[in-house]
Amino acid sequence: MISIKNISKSFEDIQAVKDVSIQIEEGELFGLLGPDGAGKSTLLRMVNSLMIPDEGTIRLWDLDPVKDYKKVRYIIGYMPGKFSLYTDLTIEENLEFFATVFGTTVEENYYLIKDIYQQIEPFKNRRAGKLSGGMKQKLALSCALIHKPKLLVLDEPTTGVDAVSRAEFWEMLQSLKEKGITIIVSTPYMDEAQLCDRVALMQGGEIHACDKPAHIVQQFQYPIRGVKTSNIYKALLDLRTYKSTHNVYPFGEFLHWVSKEQLFNDEEVIIFLKDRGHLNVQVRDIDPDIEDCFIELTQFNEKINA
Amino acid sequence: MKRFKAFVKKEFLHIFRDSRTMLILVAMPMVQILIFGFVISSEIKNASIAILDKSKDELTQEATQKLLSSGYFRLDKYLKSEQELETAFKRDRVKMTIVFEPGFAKHFYSDKTANVQLITDASDANTARILSNYASMILRDFQQSHNATIPNGNSLINTEVRMFYNENLDGVYMSVPGIMAMILMLVSAMMTSISITKEKEFGSMEVLLISPLKPFQIIIGKVTPYIFMALINTLSILAMGYWVFHVPIKGSLFLLLFEATLFTILALSLGIFISTVAKNQMVAMFMSMFALMLPTILLSGFIFPIENMPFPLRMISNIIPPRWFIIVVKKIMLKGAGIAYVWKETLILMGFIVLFVGLSIKKFKVRVE
Structure with a gap:
């Protein structure tokens, strides 16, 4: 279970996240909706231990991303907003690199990424820089998953991806959820809200609503x-x-x-x-x-x- | 360990797959040493010289003719006295002055030994050496042909070479240690700082940070391939210096390689330090260029002798790491010095390493800003 309590974070002249509190249940597919600049990435980076909040506490199960960042980094799979794999390495080399770095092998957790990886496997000797947007995103997801994380943090994974690939991607998230992985995903696309178990609407660093998509609509x-x-x-x-x-x-x-x-x-x-x-x-x-x-x-x- | 190996393998792949990096790492050292080597030791033609003939006899005039007809020298002017030497070098930019002693012919024929002095401007040490060698050779030739014309001819023209401005002829082989310092700096500091900031810029640093890789593993992993590349470069520079330019390696090769590795590590720690400060590749590149390359070229004694610098610059040159490395290499290669003569400089290099590694560790962030 992930609990975020009264989290605030400021950069030099701008308060990016203002007093945010959210609870995310184990095994949930949680969406963080909001336009660019809403503070989504900053919030996710505080959850995954890459940034320290100015105020408030975060607990990932019993771990504190500030103090226990080393342990947190074993249980988290993170896909940053920008494609951040090595463009000069091939698909296979990227995957193997991340598997080894996380202390596992591709074979060990292959079952987890099989559905996703099979789609790009025919091109495994192609360099990552020469892939299409949809394929890059599948590779990035495979790399984030290869160490079987308990929590998957995805920062705008569908931005800049065509409609068909987006739909496929959400199907993959559904099947990962069924495998028991807790997923937090941020997106600027409102139509993706209905695909989440619960969503938080974020704007100007604040959470304006946090509920099941259907409940939020009912409250209109x-x-x-x-x-x-x-x-x-x-x-x-x-x-x-x-x-x-x-x-x-x-x-x-x-x-x-x-x-x-x-x-x-x-x-x-x-x-x-x-x-x-x-x-x-x-x-x-x-x-x-x-x-x-x-x-x-x-x-x-x-x-x-x- | 497995993690670390995977990381190093990835770094090697980055290097081998980027043709520009390969070009900088492999071709540039070769090209640079060839350019510097040949520019400095290029064939000399029509170098302007002055002649101070205190004898003015037939023999000295004949010798002068012989020298000037060789094609290497062009007569700038005849000097009247030694007082004019200074101005000849400084104002008229002659490269060499040939001084015949008074009564040259008399000494040659009756005393069997005549003295001639070759005074060169050794601030351009390489040219000075080549000019004096040419002149000595021509005068020896002249002496032999004259001895052949007289019975029992065994007279000697004794040439004495004197260097103006740089009596020890520092800098003849200066280019090799200097190029070594420069290339190791380039390969190690610039390339690592760029490769680390590249990860920051492309966002892959975030993924590396979020992995269980420890910061020191990331850094050592980044740096290891460059230690290899730098070692290969050191060897190729030494080989070219030895076989192409005949620069001697009088001291122990092992000690030389040890010092080069030490300097490489120092340059790498500088590169790491830059990468912890620079936000992107562009900044890292400029910082390496201005903070490392320029001082290496200008202030380390590579091109301009430190003794000739004004006091403030001489002080600054003390904190330029390549300066100490160049001293070490010169001592080992040219003077055959052992560790007993270079331990002080070695300690200074080690001190720099500790300083920059410490600063980098302090500055390296396990988080993003």
């Missing part, structure tokens, strides 16, 4: 509509002046319009827009998703802080 208490007109930008500006608007923001080809009032008539919105010269006005029911929740939580908090 406002009615929400998808709105589309022939002039979407003007509609955005107009809706901001509408009396019952709680929030409105572009979302794909639609605007997401969030109402302050629980009871209201879609017709009123349509009339409001038509009065302002909008054509082809569409208003439709939608379910809020995790990104709506994220926007709601972070913007709401920002208003309070301001």
